[in-house]
Amino acid sequence: MDQLIVQKYGGTSVGDIDRIKNVAKRVVRTKENGDNVVVVVSAMGDTTDVLVEMAYAISEDPHKREMDMLLSTGEQISIALLAMAIQSLGHEVISLTGAQCGIQTSSRHSKAKIDAIHTDRLEKELSAGKIVIVAGFQGVNKDMDITTLGRGGSDTTAVALAAALHADKCQIFTDVDGVYTADPRIVPAARKIEKISYDEVLELAALGAQVLHPRAVEMAGKYHVSLEVRSSFNNNSGTIIGEVSELEKVLIRGISLDENIAKISVLEVPDKPGIAFKLFSFLAGADIHVDMIVQNVNRNNVNDITFTVALDELQNAVKIAQQFAFEVGAEKVEFDRGVAKLSVVGTGVVANAEVASKFFEALYEIGVNIQMISTSEIKISCIIDTSSGKDAMKHIHEKFNM
């Protein structure tokens, strides 16, 4: 039986005319293999950045609806050019925008969620034997206004299409070979992982291993879409992301370092019920995602609340924390850009107490102070000083013999 394969190529993979031609060859090879192919592409290279720059040259605060109108052209250019490249190789192909492809989203411009995919057109073109090229990152709301899906949107488009079409697999082509036990630029000894579970890659991705967008992985997990991350520049096998059997489980799958975070402390907050809640509901109201939270009860019924946010939300978060501190009579707000989050991820991490102690011991061995700790089902994270982050990562990778 023919397979249906969804392939997604990121901005680097279609960065210039030659790369687009290469992608065309790769797509055609899959088609000539007897499989049906739906291809999702991102905007070429830095197209999106150039468009964003133009918008900000015109307006300090461009409306999001118009920003989506603007940015969606990036993918539209890619799909047209890739379709032309495939046609010139003698294959039947058609490009579809998000709207044409029936990708129905919420109305939240710049961060829309896919509500449904109306696959009629897609299925019609596929059954006519065509290769279908779809613009990633975009859809339309109920008024037919163009929306974009936010960061990693093209990954999400690919997985959503694979789910809607019940595709046999979804291949994410990118500029790395797959998911590694650690960032190979930092840890030369890092190995490529052959197979990893949705949850594990989710933790690695969310923590800074930027191979795949978390939303896409979550969706893949939910709809049991088999994902493969591989390079568009070579033919190496990649990393499979899917259900992992008991046998395939390992103690530690990988380690990751997220340097794009900052720590904020509100000091000497009066210890009254509901006070911490108030701070975090202010932050949530401003759409700021808070990651780790620690609350220390001090003497004199005052608390210190410490939390971390993404670096690019630091300024807003500090503003809100200061307003909160003023309202509740806290002493002061401090912040620190110089922190990083180091995490070990694996299905055995939490179940095995030895992993945590070995992790903390390793940090102690190289004199790194742990500022905050958090754990989930499958990971342990520590906030440490950014300056020690890379060394700590290397040391732990070695100590755990990954």
Next chain:
Amino acid sequence: MDQLIVQKYGGTSVGDIDRIKNVAKRVVRTKENGDNVVVVVSAMGDTTDVLVEMAYAISEDPHKREMDMLLSTGEQISIALLAMAIQSLGHEVISLTGAQCGIQTSSRHSKAKIDAIHTDRLEKELSAGKIVIVAGFQGVNKDMDITTLGRGGSDTTAVALAAALHADKCQIFTDVDGVYTADPRIVPAARKIEKISYDEVLELAALGAQVLHPRAVEMAGKYHVSLEVRSSFNNNSGTIIGEVSELEKVLIRGISLDENIAKISVLEVPDKPGIAFKLFSFLAGADIHVDMIVQNVNRNNVNDITFTVALDELQNAVKIAQQFAFEVGAEKVEFDRGVAKLSVVGTGVVANAEVASKFFEALYEIGVNIQMISTSEIKISCIIDTSSGKDAMKHIHEKFNM
């Protein structure tokens, strides 16, 4: 009563960020004047050329559907940026693609015709008090595939919208002040025309005075849309194109020179009925527009057929003429790129025999040989040598005291 005004700004008028900001100010001024405004824009400056170049770098013969998918992004970028610029001036505005604006076209990609405009969305936004920005040059066919309207498409979009919305006027903003009695770059004494009829401007436009696209003028005439051509770089009054009363009629409205033509002769064609028809139906089948035709009956029952085509269709036309010559046993095919068409246009041109004789006399005075002649209701055209074109134009402009 408030007026509804459709304004169209060409590629030069929105050529860069500063120009877009200027257009925004101009649009806002109209709105603050109490009028409702629908604005049609073209792609910025040379965007379209850059996209075309990319397409040809990928494929020698890019499919037209994909070309339309690609090129339509140019206008989409313009509308988003112009909307942002207007928003930052504090006005309510919304941008609409051809599809969103309900511009329904035929399926002939790259040269689609507007079949209908479904104005629901447009009218909803206008009655909400918004300025509406529409992408020129594009629409969608019945399958929701993006089409483009071909050269001058944005003018056509503007006029079609003005007609569909029963707008009070349609202003075409461009990089010239209006329609002139002759191209001012060639004839410094040329005057701006205050008012001109649809037919007259149609002849001038079709003949090379590239202020307005003929299709747009034809449509304006058909739907009685009052057009005004004016500059987007100053506040000078422009040229009104509309119904011209008996009193406003003049002998000669203007003179134009079209250098983008070529002449083809098929020599010694056997004189049989229907033979010329065969040649011209071959050409029509290849979508080649033939302008002037002359047929000379020679001795021995053989004819010479001479005709003109647009310069960029010469190669194809010669190919077809050669094939025709071979089939019917004609002697040979000759072509000449070095010809131009010089025309005088005005409602009185044909009715007054003296105009023609004065025209020919003027050419004789400066030693220019007339190769072909044709006349219509309101124009007389001569094919002459390109090298004499500009001098002839100047001389005739002076002789007729335009």
